[in-house]
Amino acid sequence: MLPQISKLEFRVTELKESPVVHKSFLWDFKMGDFVLRDGKLVEVEGLDYIKIWIEKAIRTEANTSFYTNYGSEHHSMIGTVFDRDYVQSELERMVKETLLKNEAITGVSNFDFELDGELLTMNFDVSTIYGNAGVTINAT
Template sequence: MIFPKITELELPKQDSNVIKDLGKTFLYDFKKREFILKDGKPIEAVGKKDIEIWIEKVLRTQKNRWKIYDEVDYGTTIEDLIVGHSYPKSFLESELKREITQEVLKHPRIESLTNWDFIRVNDKLRVIFTVNLYDGDFIKQEVSF
C-alpha cells in the first residue's frame, strides 16, 4: 500500500492567545474620558475605528487591576514600566514594543506592528506605530501615557 492509513482527522490548533469574541466597541473620547453620544446613546465604532479604540482600551487597561478582567488575559503592565521609573531609553522602548505587540496581536484582524516611534515631552510619552491588518490595510496608531 502506497498511502498511509489515516484514522482521525487532525485539525489545526487554534491560537489560544487570540481573542475570539471582541463584542461591540463604542466611540470614546480618551481625552475627555467619556463616550461619544448621539441622542443620548453611545455610537458603535465600526471598521478601522473599532480597532483603533480597541487598541487604546487594551493598552490603557492595567492588567490584574480590575476584577472584571480576572477571567481573561486583558490589559498591559505598561504603567509599571513608566510610572515612578527612569529606565534607560533603549530598555523602555524595547519593553514597550514587546508588551504592546504581545497584547495587540490578540486581535484577530491584526497581523503585525511596524514603524515605531517614541516621543517623550516632559512627563508624557507618545508611542506611535503602524498596525498592519490581515486584509492589507493599515492604521497609524498613537497612544499617549
C-alpha cells in the same frame, strides 16, 4: 408501534461558522465618556473599532480588569531608571504583546516613542484584517 431506530436516517449538514464581527461604542478619551448622537451610543466597527480597542487596551493596566488577559504591562516601566534603548525595546515588546491578543490585529510595527516630561507619546503602525492604520497614543 415504535419506529425501528436502526432504520432511521439522519442528514448530516455542516455547520458554517459565522464571521466574527468586531464592534464597539465610540469613546471620547479626552472627555472620558461614550460619544452620544441623538441620545444614543454610536457604534463603530472595522478600523474605527480597532483604534478604540487599541487605546483602551494600552490605557488599561494589565490584569486589573475583569478580563485577566487584557491590558498593557508598560505601566510597570513608570518610575524606573533604565537605559533608553532597553526601555524602548521593552515598551515595543509590551505593546505588541498587548495588541496581538486581538485576533483582528495581524501585526504591529514602526515604533516611535517620544518622552516629554511625564508624557509618553507612542506612534506605531498596525496591520489588521480591516486594513492598516497609524496609531498615536499619549500615555502618562
